Amino acid sequence: MSPKVERPQPAVDVHASEERRRAARALLREPLLHDEEDLLRLVRRHREDLTRLFADGLGYRLVVEPGTARLLKAGLGRDPSRPLLRASGKPFPPRAYAMLCLAIAALSRTKNQLLVDELVAQVRAAAVDAGVDVDLDAIADRRALHAALIVLVRWGVLRERDGDLEHWADQHTLSLLDVRRDRLALLVAAPLGAAAGPEELLDVAALPSASGGARVAVRRRLVESPVLTTDDLSEEQLEWWSKNRNREREWFRDRLGLEVELRAEGALAVDPADDLTDLAFPGAGSTRHFALLWLEQVVNTVRDRARSAEQRSWYAVEASVVAASAEVVFARWGSGLKREHREDAAAVRAQAQDLLVAMGLLRSTAEGWSVCAAAARYAARPALAAASVTGEASLFDEEQA
Numbered sequence: 001m002s003p004k005v006e007r008p009q010p011a012v013d014v015h016a017s018e019e020r021r022r023a024a025r026a027l028l029r030e031p032l033l034h035d036e037e038d039l040l041r042l043v044r045r046h047r048e049d050l051t052r053l054f055a056d057g058l059g060y061r062l063v064v065e066p067g068t069a070r071l072l073k074a075g076l077g078r079d080p081s082r083p084l085l086r087a088s089g090k091p092f093p094p095r096a097y098a099m100l101c102l103a104i105a106a107l108s109r110t111k112n113q114l115l116v117d118e119l120v121a122q123v124r125a126a127a128v129d130a131g132v133d134v135d136l137d138a139i140a141d142r143r144a145l146h147a148a149l150i151v152l153v154r155w156g157v158l159r160e161r162d163g164d165l166e167h168w169a170d171q172h173t174l175s176l177l178d179v180r181r182d183r184l185a186l187l188v189a190a191p192l193g194a195a196a197g198p199e200e201l202l203d204v205a206a207l208p209s210a211s212g213g214a215r216v217a218v219r220r221r222l223v224e225s226p227v228l229t230t231d232d233l234s235e236e237q238l239e240w241w242s243k244n245r246n247r248e249r250e251w252f253r254d255r256l257g258l259e260v261e262l263r264a265e266g267a268l269a270v271d272p273a274d275d276l277t278d279l280a281f282p283g284a285g286s287t288r289h290f291a292l293l294w295l296e297q298v299v300n301t302v303r304d305r306a307r308s309a310e311q312r313s314w315y316a317v318e319a320s321v322v323a324a325s326a327e328v329v330f331a332r333w334g335s336g337l338k339r340e341h342r343e344d345a346a347a348v349r350a351q352a353q354d355l356l357v358a359m360g361l362l363r364s365t366a367e368g369w370s371v372c373a374a375a376a377r378y379a380a381r382p383a384l385a386a387a388s389v390t391g392e393a394s395l396f397d398e399e400q401a
Contacts (some may be wrong), residue, residue: 020046021257025276026073027062028223028256034068034156034183043069053255058223059216068156073233076224078202082278082358083296086147095141101147102134103255104344107152107184108364111159116168116175120145142169157183157373169318214240222252226269226277227360229313265373269315281359282378289397292378293333295323295361298369299376306373319368326352 023042023180027033027050033040043050047064054060054071061072062336083091084100092100106122120136123145127134128364136143146169152158153165164176195201214237222228241248251260252269259275271277282292302315326349334342341348356362361375 005223005287016046020053022050022256023050024256027054027069028073029276029278031071031073032155032183032186033070040067040069041127054188055211057216057251058219060214063180063188068183068186070183072186072189073224074220075191076220078199079225082224083140085150087150092147093144095144096147098132099123099134099141099145100151103145103148104134104184104187105130105150107157107179110179111206112179114179115179116149116163116165116177119149119177139169145169147163155186155187156180187242193207194339199208213243219248219251222248222258222269223256225360225369226271227266227372228268229266229374231265231313231370263373268377273334279355282353286341287355288350289347290329290341291355293329294326294349294352295356295371295375295378297329297369298322298362299378301325302371303376313373314363314370315373316364316365316367317371322369 019042023039023046026039030036032042037069047062051062051064054062060074063070063072078227083096086096097294102123103119103126105126106119109281110119110122124134124136136145139211149158149165149168151255153160157180159178159180161176161178162170164173165175165177167173183260195204218233218237218241219227221232230240230241232239245260245267249260249262250389252260256276257271257273259270259272261270272282280288298317298321301321302317308316327344329344330348336344337348353362356375359362361372361374362377363370
């Protein structure tokens with residue numbers, strides 16, 4: 001019998017792997033990538049591998065064209081935690097989203113170069129066709145449309161050739177705009193004809209591919225919102241996650257450069273480079289400082305009961321306890337906040353609350369609030385205690401040193 005001959009495995013091209021990771025991260029961070037020539041060059045170079053990575057791994061479609069790369073990300077459906085932002089940093093109001101849709105519809109039938117007032121006329125016509133009541137002579141609707149136009153400029157769909165678009169809403173300034181039709185055609189990520197209404201459209205867009213199923217759905221959760229809790233998984237998704245979670249750490253590390261922390265209550269996707277996010281926490285600023293201290297105070301109130309309870313991801317907290325925790329933090333640390341927050345405790349609490357909800361660490365319920373087990377990760381100086389009965393350390397087992 002001839003001895004078995006081990007065939008040598010092909011050498012891993014470390015440089016190419018790093019390039020693919022960098023390109024994939026760029027597309028996740030900016031799904032409509034344009035004008036970043038170095039990153040676009042990497043995307044073009046590794047187009048086939050990236051197309052396969054996103055299609056098989058996340059159920060996303062990648063389109064690469066000259067000067068543009070578009071990752072058609074479906075997102076998580078009815079998840080309000082990642083809104084579009086105005087130039088001021090404030091979230092888009094519903095009216096601005098409506099204006100954005102009307103502007104996209106209007107641009108689909110305009111010429112390649114036009115004055116902003118010509119575009120306004122087309123938006124009025126699109127509103128009539130859609131049966132939407134719009135008054136672009138009123139300042140509120142003008143500002144909403146202005147916010148939409150600025151986003152289209154940021155995405156590279158519109159380019160201001162001449163004029164003063166920044167002050168158009170308030171000062172009626174003129175502006176000459178170029179329209180990039182190739183990018184305009186890539187904006188809509190889901191087939192509109194498959195949905196009977198806006199809510200159904202979100203559901204259709206977020207539906208994982210038939211070939212991906214639970215695998216795609218769970219990976220999307222970790223990529224789009226890096227706190228994964230087992231309570232929020234369906235039975236099918238939980239079964240897949242239980243069997244494959246150790247292997248998934250390697251997938252996220254190799255493909256996307258993310259470290260997945262496995263815990264009894266789920267997992268967290270952590271970015272060592274600290275740049276693959278649109279919402280930093282903790283971080284600099286009075287609101288984030290208050291939110292961090294407040295979160296720690298809330299976690300301390302539920303730590304004992306969480307340890308003794310059956311393992312789960314969310315723990316109920318009475319509204320009065322959450323309010324009292326905020327008061328304790330403000331009394332102890334309020335002098336270190338910026339002036340407007342020192343003078344308005346309600347304002348800093350509201351802003352911190354919005355941040356914690358957006359981060360997926362705090363959730364409003366009919367009875368009050370629930371705090372996510374992942375919140376315990378943000379204790380000031382954590383140290384893991386003995387493993388829990390599941391054989392893994394619970395996030396609520398982390399004590400301050």
